[in-house]
Amino acid sequence: MIAIDIKNLNKSYENGLKALKNINLSVRSGEIFALLGPNGAGKSTLINIICGISKKTSGKVTIFGKDNILDYKFTRSKIGLVPQEIATDSFEKVINTLKFSRGLFNKVPSYEYLSFILKSLNLVTKKNNQIRTLSGGMKRRVMIAKALSHEPKILFLDEPTAGVDVNLRKTLWNFLNKLKKNGVTIFLTTHYIEEAENIADRIGIINNGEILITENKKKLIEKLGEKKIIITINSSHNKLSYITKKYQLKKNKNKLSYIYNSKKNIDLSASLLSDLVKSSVKIDDIEIEKSNLEEIFLNMVEK
């Protein structure tokens, strides 16, 4: 089932800036989708339009099949949003701000559910504290708790771990995985490639208001990534120059590097190893390096 469906979405500002250019994107129910992009790429604008905070110029956004403008009460009731900036009512108590958020979404008060959320985000001891007394990381948790207070089916997280320590980041990743298991669709934007690599099922890359690619994480790495085989040899051999030429190997002292890119060539690593063995080249070590998401991302946005 498609949770979020975006068709031909455009957003232009009065000053002529085109923030989004013909965006087409679908997110399936229950998946974690990570949208990667540099600053100003259009990530927040896209989320704001889906959630009803910003106006679109043209195009269509549907949530579980319903238009996000015509059926805004239905679509918004399914969505929880954690914006990029920490914005809270400083003088309000944590528990009261959660009650407020739940009420806004027309949900029957449920102290049990809010207690569950507080417990899940390690906020139980802070529930009667004024928000202004909390640390930045705690405030970030409060914002996530607010977004979850009405039991949304889709959770939007706009750079949820920006400025957050490693410990909290990992706690959050675990929590998001738990939410996913409970059927919540998660749409997150992030600067941290590691974050997307760790928790996302699918990844989208956006730059200058255009979606460059959306793909399953593993497939994306396989499809666009490079595999490097580094072979450490112990002896030289007269056939080595022939093999080096045949497989276009890079030689650095006693290390031979073979680079395979699925987009550009066929994987000849098995044949290479076979040739080396047949030529009686003594192999000391074989290392395989795969490119990570960061390299793929940089490759795409720096083009």
Next chain:
Amino acid sequence: MNLRGIFAIYHFEMSRMFRTVSQSIASPVLSTALYFIVFGSAIGSKIGNIDGVNYTSFLVPGLIMLTILNQSVSNASFGIYFPKFSGTIYEILSAPISPIEITCGYVLAAASKSVLVGLIILITSAFFIEITILHPFWMLLFLILMSITFSLFGFIIGIWANDFQKIQLIPSFILTPLTFLGGSFYSISMLPDFWQKLSYVNPIVYLISSFRWSFYGNSDVNVVVSISATFFFLVLCMVFVSWIFKTGYKIKT
């Protein structure tokens, strides 16, 4: 209808008032008490009766109205401006709550605070000043109606404003002068002919006049005209608020 959403906003705003009770209630009550002391007891004793009413008693409706208008505008404008300023408006805009429901939440809360302050002033003054309320139903109706109308007006100011200075601009430079010149402290009939005529252009004259009528049965202008003027202003504000939400003016980029 998202009644829980309206109540959530209403409850949030009322909680803010009770958190800052000295600013929300004590301050306007004290200011009004000072007016009573200075204009009523000190200066008023030299003035005598106006339209058959003791001057200090005559002052009560005007001062309540002065407080009501200022409180309604400042409560509602701050109520909606602050979420814009702090960024928490995102939650309201992304919630399944309609523009009318949002307006109801903020405006009813601001109006409730004003009515509460108005009633506290009325009750407090009744301990020291002789007050007659000939038409209590109309008095209460005017109090509520004007609180709602000016809260709507304040709500519009809060949306329009993009800094704290602008929130004070219209109340300070338009509303307060019009209220002071609208008969809060005197009867329009006391003015020279030219100034009397000019006063009738001031919409606040009609509001104060009808409110004073509900107390003492005397009015500078026809009560029906006053009520019609109040309703007209109320409808005008509602139309403007609808337009704001329809177009996203100063709310959505």
